Amino acid sequence: MDIKDIRQLFPILNQEVNGQPLVYLDSSATSQKPIQVIEALENYYRLDNSNVHRGVHTLGTRATDAFEGAREKVRKFINAKSTQEVIFTRGTTTSLNTIAVSYGVATLKEGDEIVITYMEHHSNIIPWQQVAKRTGATLKYIPLQEDGSISLEDARATITSNTKIVSIMQVSNVLGVINPVKEIAKIAHENGAVMVVDGAQSTPHMKIDVQDLDCDFLAFSGHKMCGPTGIGVLYGKKHLLEKMEPVEFGGEMIDFVQLYESTWKELPWKFEAGTPIIAGAIGLGAAIDFLNEIGLDTIADHEHQLSAYAFDKLSVVEGMTIYGPKDPASRAGLITFNIDDVHPHDVATVLDAEGIAVRAGHHCAQPLMKWLKVSATARASFYLYNTEEDIDKLVRGLIKTKEYFSDVF
Ligand code: 7TS
Numbered sequence: 001m002d003i004k005d006i007r008q009l010f011p012i013l014n015q016e017v018n019g020q021p022l023v024y025l026d027s028s029a030t031s032q033k034p035i036q037v038i039e040a041l042e043n044y045y046r047l048d049n050s051n052v053h054r055g056v057h058t059l060g061t062r063a064t065d066a067f068e069g070a071r072e073k074v075r076k077f078i079n080a081k082s083t084q085e086v087i088f089t090r091g092t093t094t095s096l097n098t099i100a101v102s103y104g105v106a107t108l109k110e111g112d113e114i115v116i117t118y119m120e121h122h123s124n125i126i127p128w129q130q131v132a133k134r135t136g137a138t139l140k141y142i143p144l145q146e147d148g149s150i151s152l153e154d155a156r157a158t159i160t161s162n163t164k165i166v167s168i169m170q171v172s173n174v175l176g177v178i179n180p181v182k183e184i185a186k187i188a189h190e191n192g193a194v195m196v197v198d199g200a201q202s203t204p205h206m207k208i209d210v211q212d213l214d215c216d217f218l219a220f221s222g223h224k225m226c227g228p229t230g231i232g233v234l235y236g237k238k239h240l241l242e243k244m245e246p247v248e249f250g251g252e253m254i255d256f257v258q259l260y261e262s263t264w265k266e267l268p269w270k271f272e273a274g275t276p277i278i279a280g281a282i283g284l285g286a287a288i289d290f291l292n293e294i295g296l297d298t299i300a301d302h303e304h305q306l307s308a309y310a311f312d313k314l315s316v317v318e319g320m321t322i323y324g325p326k327d328p329a330s331r332a333g334l335i336t337f338n339i340d341d342v343h344p345h346d347v348a349t350v351l352d353a354e355g356i357a358v359r360a361g362h363h364c365a366q367p368l369m370k371w372l373k374v375s376a377t378a379r380a381s382f383y384l385y386n387t388e389e390d391i392d393k394l395v396r397g398l399i400k401t402k403e404y405f406s407d408v409f
Contacts, residue, residue, distance in 0.1 A: 041283045047062075074285070095232055124169060138162075149175075168195075169198040175324030176333070181195070228287075304333070321339075362375070
């Protein structure tokens with residue numbers, strides 16, 4: 001499909017912001033939604049809205065079929081062996097917290113180690129800090145190389161026979177680096193540890209195969225991959241999930257309830273207490289259909305091209321610091337930067353006046369900001385609907401920002 005046709009499918013892009021055509025460069029925070037997803041949500045509420053797994057009426061059956069159909073779409077999308085391994089959650093953060101509590105707190109003891117990296121998002125740091133506090137386990141960090149990437153030698157040196165959990169992001173939301181999670185999973189397994197992959201920034205942009213990666217758990221969010229907010233996925237290998245206890249208890253997840261004892265439904269429902277996120281799951285299913293129609297490889301190629309183009313254009317702007325690896329092949333579609341001494345919030349504000357949306361701040365990665373020796377950065381992130389023209393506008397906006405601030409000081 002032509003990029004013009006793709007953009008037509010995203011109604012939000014067809015508007016002016018501050019008198020300029022919108023240039024949306026903040027898809028790492030959340031992606032925009034195509035008409036197919038918006039219509040799936042609308043049709044669900046207009047035609048099928050009903051609770052799932054209860055009663056026998058027609059709307060209930062339709063809602064249940066659509067909800068469980070979405071689970072099958074997710075299974076196929078990540079190549080899980082069974083829908084029993086696909087649990088719907090609120091998003092990456094909830095998925096990681098569930099693993100931390102249900103697997104981490106339940107299995108770790110003093111002397112055990114949890115291994116993460118300096119580049120993790122707060123939602124893949126704080127749950128493990130809490131697990132360490134509650135169990136007496138030690139939290140260890142794989143160091144970063146000068147360009148922000150991880151070396152397998154450092155991974156091998158940090159992961160030991162005491163390590164029980166390794167939890168790493170597949171793509172950094174700041175450095176754009178793609179981490180070798182498949183190879184690290186192998187090192188984790190050689191040491192008897194489980195491998196958790198934070199797929200928040202990878203699943204929307206590249207083909208993920210959990211069997212090929214051989215990860216034990218994968219967490220991701222629907223809203224970053226053209227789906228609605230409030231829906232995400234926790235994938236786990238069946239033999240691990242079967243041994244884990246639910247974190248939430250209540251309706252939908254039980255088999256039998258007696259006065260003092262209860263039993264749980266089978267997987268995946270034992271982890272889905274209460275009325276599930278029905279519309280969200282159906283919307284995610286529509287997003288997966290859409291991404292499959294365009295093709296994950298096509299999306300990845302498009303973003304690599306944009307990223308390389310942006311890297312070339314931005315690196316010649318005077319006073320520009322770009323963070324992360326220089327080689328476009330090892331990067332995903334985002335560029336994090338600072339320009340001269342202009343505060344990134346000021347950069348984002350001037351760009352916003354030009355209709356250009358970028359993110360500024362610490363990107364929920366304060367340990368990484370400390371490692372980069374900055375308090376904040378600006379970030380432009382790309383998705384299937386972005387064009388080289390968007391990047392040209394960004395470059396022009398940044399030159400304007402520089403001029404504006406050189407006049408001010
Ligand atoms: N992990 C990574 C790597 C992320 O980038 C994010 C969100 C999360 C976890 C949390 O996802 P959530 O859907 O549960 O909130 N990252 C960003 C970002 O870079 N800008 O805004 C949110």
